[in-house]
Amino acid sequence: MLINTENGTVELAAFNTFLQRRMLLAHLQQTDFYKSRYHNMWDVKTGYFWYYFNAISVECSQLSFQLCFLEDRLESIHMNTWEEKDAKTWDEWTEEKEMQVFYRNNKFLSKILEIPPTRKSKTPYPQCTFHFSWGNVWSVYDPRSASSIMGISYNEEVTPIK
Structure with missing residues (x-):
């Protein structure tokens, strides 16, 4: 799995790593996943930092991760499948090819989650969502960025009123 x-935790068994909401960056940096797959970081200059990782093999797919941290805590996870036939340059890119990535990402999520999507929509752009009590996959x-992506967004934590 x-x-x-x-609970929305991502298990990277081959790296003995668990990614979870509010995970500390210092904890991530101690993992085999970080040590072997870390590629780059982007400081957005707003308190957010994106960490990029080289692809790993998951369920017979090549899967890359982009982790978004607010200060030093994990806020969201983006992922993408990749195949050799995917466009590598803008000259190779077409919307049709990118839609194939979108469909492949949807199929990948349905397979690993073992359920059909909760919601599919074509407007304002093609999307597929799986709802859970802790958040969404x-x-x-997105035609504006000419890219397909999948991810995990966690619900805001609610502090009980005392």
Whole structure:
């Protein structure tokens, strides 16, 4: 299982690594996943930092991760499948090819989550969402960025009123 549907934790078994909401960056940096797959970081200059990782093999797919941290805590996870036939340059890119990535991402999520999507929509752009009590797993094709991506967004934590 890659994504635990009970709590949204991502298990990267080959790296003995668990990614979870509010995970500390210092904890991530101690993992085999970080040590072997870390590629790059982007400081957005707003308190957010994106960490990029080289692809790993999951369920017979090549899967890359982009982790978004607010200060030093994990806020969201983006992922993408990749195949050799995917466009590598703008000259090779077409919307049709990118939609194939979107469909492949949807199929990948349905397979690993073992359920059909909760919601599919074509407007304002093609998207597929799986709703859980802790948040959403989603896939989208965004024509503005000419890209397809999937990810995990966690619900805001609610502090009980005392």
